[in-house]
Amino acid sequence: MMNSTRLRNLMPLAAFAVVLAILPQLPIPTFWITLMNNIGLASLVAIGLVLLTGVGGLTSFGQATFCGFGAYLTAVLTTNYGFSPWLTLPLSILIGAGVALPLGLITVRLSGHFLPLGTIAWGLAFYYLFGKIEFLGRYDGITAVPPLEIAGYQFFSSSSIFYVIWAFVILTVISAQNLLSSRVGRGIRALRGGGQAAESFGVNIVRAKLIVFVFAAAAAALSGWLYAHMQRSVNPTPFGLNMGIEYLLMAVVGGSGHVWGAIFGSAIVLILKEILQRVMPSLIGSGANVEMIVFGILLVAILQMARNGIWPFVLRFLPAKPPQEIPPTDGKLPKRTLASPGSPLIKVEKARKAFGGLVAVNDVSFEVPAGRIVGLIGPNGAGKSTTFNLITGIASLTSGSVYYQGEPLTGDSPRQIARHGIARTFQHAKILPEMTVLENVALGAHLRGSAGVFKSLLHAERAEEATLLTEAARQIERVGLGGYRDRLAGDLALGQIRIVEIARALAADPAVLLLDEPAAGLRHGEKQELSNLLKKLREEGVAILLVEHDMGFVMGLVDHLVVLDFGTLIAEGKPADVRQHPAVVAAYLGTAA
Numbered sequence: 001m002m003n004s005t006r007l008r009n010l011m012p013l014a015a016f017a018v019v020l021a022i023l024p025q026l027p028i029p030t031f032w033i034t035l036m037n038n039i040g041l042a043s044l045v046a047i048g049l050v051l052l053t054g055v056g057g058l059t060s061f062g063q064a065t066f067c068g069f070g071a072y073l074t075a076v077l078t079t080n081y082g083f084s085p086w087l088t089l090p091l092s093i094l095i096g097a098g099v100a101l102p103l104g105l106i107t108v109r110l111s112g113h114f115l116p117l118g119t120i121a122w123g124l125a126f127y128y129l130f131g132k133i134e135f136l137g138r139y140d141g142i143t144a145v146p147p148l149e150i151a152g153y154q155f156f157s158s159s160s161i162f163y164v165i166w167a168f169v170i171l172t173v174i175s176a177q178n179l180l181s182s183r184v185g186r187g188i189r190a191l192r193g194g195g196q197a198a199e200s201f202g203v204n205i206v207r208a209k210l211i212v213f214v215f216a217a218a219a220a221a222l223s224g225w226l227y228a229h230m231q232r233s234v235n236p237t238p239f240g241l242n243m244g245i246e247y248l249l250m251a252v253v254g255g256s257g258h259v260w261g262a263i264f265g266s267a268i269v270l271i272l273k274e275i276l277q278r279v280m281p282s283l284i285g286s287g288a289n290v291e292m293i294v295f296g297i298l299l300v301a302i303l304q305m306a307r308n309g310i311w312p313f314v315l316r317f318l319p320a321k322p323p324q325e326i327p328p329t330d331g332k333l334p335k336r337t338l339a340s341p342g343s344p345l346i347k348v349e350k351a352r353k354a355f356g357g358l359v360a361v362n363d364v365s366f367e368v369p370a371g372r373i374v375g376l377i378g379p380n381g382a383g384k385s386t387t388f389n390l391i392t393g394i395a396s397l398t399s400g401s402v403y404y405q406g407e408p409l410t411g412d413s414p415r416q417i418a419r420h421g422i423a424r425t426f427q428h429a430k431i432l433p434e435m436t437v438l439e440n441v442a443l444g445a446h447l448r449g450s451a452g453v454f455k456s457l458l459h460a461e462r463a464e465e466a467t468l469l470t471e472a473a474r475q476i477e478r479v480g481l482g483g484y485r486d487r488l489a490g491d492l493a494l495g496q497i498r499i500v501e502i503a504r505a506l507a508a509d510p511a512v513l514l515l516d517e518p519a520a521g522l523r524h525g526e527k528q529e530l531s532n533l534l535k536k537l538r539e540e541g542v543a544i545l546l547v548e549h550d551m552g553f554v555m556g557l558v559d560h561l562v563v564l565d566f567g568t569l570i571a572e573g574k575p576a577d578v579r580q581h582p583a584v585v586a587a588y589l590g591t592a593a
């Protein structure tokens, strides 16, 4: 059964499909239909780029190459070997994805400007490769590619292939939206925030990047396949670096974070180019190629006015998205059996972290037992957050060990550590501001779901997704933010954002909770509620490690205190004893004690 949110989400798509269906029937010059076809082909590539660049944060100038693989494959197989184009359709998509996989494995790990440079390199290399191979007709390419055909009907005319192209665009929009709104998609969307929070909740960052990379390449290869059968010839020119740059421009102008922005951006860029190519020569005289200069200036002006592209601007005039409806479910998520209170869960043994000459954590040892709250305190720069990062695998130990139930965690990635049920919040909150509170918290439950990319593309994971969202909503209620469930997380006050982080950690069904300054920015009453929640979690058997500067909050809550100063453990024990400790009074508590 389709829920009403999903029905409402499908309405614009349905309206768009109806307009498209009518369009070729109207007395429109063929020229405009051909332009629409080109917009459709470009939209496919740009939708891939929205996922890759806008959502995943990976810039690629090389998408035209994947169009080339799709186009050349079908051109060769249909002309030389008599394959049916419908048979080459999956093969073209597969070759795009197949080439993207090793290329992605090499390039997505590159950070900063190396990735865009890498995409430029392959964009150039493959253009020359296509042009040099005898078998591919060198720079002349391959001609006499057959048109698409169904039951004897050949899609020769612009207005007939129009339907095929736009049917594929709509299918690609649906699958892109399905992917983005799934568990896998939340992991992909979290890449923009740097990925650290996502990794701490079990998202495989490299895999998430590869998924968008392969999706974008497959969409581009599909565009190439359609191009070959629309044009009925292929040569290297449309698959070079110039086109790669133009596709990226389309995604950025449209609004690179939005699937609809891709279609919008493709339309703006191609229509603008077309109009300028017609108008400018008659205004200035032909031969000077002035239209490209004006085109460039106009695009820069558009981006100056709308930095995030034009689609977000259009969205302001459209009705606001309705709150996400969670379909009723009686599905259950796996739940962890917690260890008996008092049994040691986390053991930090002679943990040491040196940043060059600075020893941030100096051979520190302590334990965090199940059903206990341990406070980790110390002056600014004492090494508390670094200790957190050592336990959760974000920073690597210089020496020493961290154990979970006697098992060493040393060398494990944050993702592997999260699997044990070790969940955390961050000192500098790492929420995803453009995702709702519900989506942010659902990211915490990532490891409790298992649906993969194919199920997500087809939206066949709806039962599991409903249980994940129900769990996220339950945790949001639990921390008292029920009224903010559908708000964008970035719109919340800092104190509330910290509480969202706690809800996200709780959605992971944690055995150990590491909270980095959770009370910062909270009002008195809110601190009281947080304190009650943490006490309740302790009763349930959760082990809590708490870094906090608010001594009133810490003293009334923790069972055991560990005090660091300049990276060294200077005292530990019951709060009442530790606050009397001369070294602690001298180093940290002073008059606050």
Ligand SMILES: Nc1ncnc2c1ncn2[C@@H]1O[C@H](COP(=O)(O)OP(=O)(O)OP(=O)(O)O)[C@@H](O)[C@H]1O
Binding pocket: 355, 358, 360, 378, 379, 380, 381, 382, 383, 384, 385, 386, 387, 427
């Ligand atoms: N990535 C890093 N590179 C170099 N030095 C670092 C790095 N991270 C932390 N440090 C240094 O290590 C020391 C401990 O920092 P840490 O953030 O762990 O302290 P803290 O006790 O959490 O302090 P605060 O209460 O101010 O957050 C500081 O001197 C800090 O400057």
